[in-house]
Amino acid sequence: MRIAVGQMTSxxxxxxxxxxxxxxxRKAARESCNMLFLPEASAFLGETSQETxxxxxxxxxxxxxxxxxxxAKEHSLNISFCLHExxxxxxxxxxxxxxxxxxxIKARYRKVHLFDVDVPRGPVLKESRYTVGGTDLVSCDVGGSFVLGLTTCYDLRFPEMYQALRYCHGVNLFSVPSAFTKPTGQAGHWSTLLRARAIENQSYIVASAQAGRHSERRESFGHSMIIDPWGVVVAELGPEETDIAICDLNPKLVESVRQRMPIDQHREVGRAALGWDKK
Known part of the structure; x- marks a missing residue:
């Protein structure tokens, strides 16, 4: 399964x-990709919440x-994109x-964790003022032996969501469309959290990001990337590129990593030892 992670400045x-x-x-189709992943707010990024x-x-x-x-029909391409509904x-x-x-439409996921944060040396953002949080975990089959788990930006900081998608939904590929802030990205949160979610769930991560300056008040970190189940960054874009990066996903790599380090089995042993299954 060949995929493209897209980056833009909405x-x-x-x-x-x-x-x-x-x-x-068009570029993803020319490169024979099966699927294109686009960032959070790929359709529209307003300067005010009222505008959004x-x-x-x-x-x-x-x-x-x-x-x-x-x-999607014109290019015979699966597409993941984001908008405000x-x-x-x-x-x-x-x-x-x-x-x-x-x-x-194969799947629709409404972002659960809303970004209500005063970013150090950055903006004060309160997404809940104009956004209703979702209440459902969402996954779908996207072919090539891959089950996609849908998450968005701030969800990245909540590992239990990813574990639920892996262990309850059989997910081995995660989408993380984002408009990550520049200060948190520069502090290393973006790459660290993405690699952690890939490693602990032994799954591919596709993180499509907004990049560069959108307006006088808003700037995004960029660095869209694809990470394999061993935590290796296998494709990446720069801080302000408008482009795609391509990767051929290999389901056998997922199987190999999970067999060599069977954390799913060890997880069950740990849960039983700690009595978590009884709570």
Whole structure:
């Protein structure tokens, strides 16, 4: 299974963002990729929360989703992308959508962990002011013996979510579309957390990121990457590139890593010894 991780600098214009997405999709198709992963807010990144909520649409009638459907069909490409989905009232869902090569929706994940943080030497961000948190774990079969677990940005800091997806949903590939802040990225949180989630779950991680300056008030870290089940970064983009990076995923590598270090078995022994299964 050949995949592409895409990186871009989204702004508050569907037209501008979609023109970039079209270019990345064309390149992924030329490189014979089966799937393209795009960052958080790939459809629209507003300068204000009001602007973000105002443009949110319901998925079934969204003209933006329709354009992504067309791209998937045109290039016979599975696509993971993110947008804000109307939730009613003055809030929206931060939603990740997975389309198959026919443009049909395979999965929809509404971000569970909302980013309400005062970043040191960075912005104060309170996502819950304009976003409704999701309540469901979501996974889907994406072919090539891979089951994809859907997570988004701040979810990365909650390992129990990834473990639940692996052990309860059979996931061996995770998507982490993000708009990671520059201060936390520079502090090493981005690469450290991504590699940790790959190593502890013995799974591939695909982390598509926003990059560079979106507006006077917002800048993202970039460094989109793909990490293998042994924790090795096998593909990476720079801090401000608008491009794709490509990797051929190997399900046999997942099996090999899990067989050589059977942490799933050791996990059950540990849980029994600690009495966790009884709680």
């Amino acid at each position: 702004v508050n214009s569907h037209a501008k963002n979609l023109s970039v997405v079209e270019r990345l999709a 909520v105002a443009q949110a649409q319901e998925l079934d009638t969204s003209t933006v989703v329709e354009r992504f459907r067309d791209l 109307a939730a009613g009232g003055e809030k929206a869902y931060n939603t990740q959508v997975v389309l198959d090569e026919r443009g049909e």
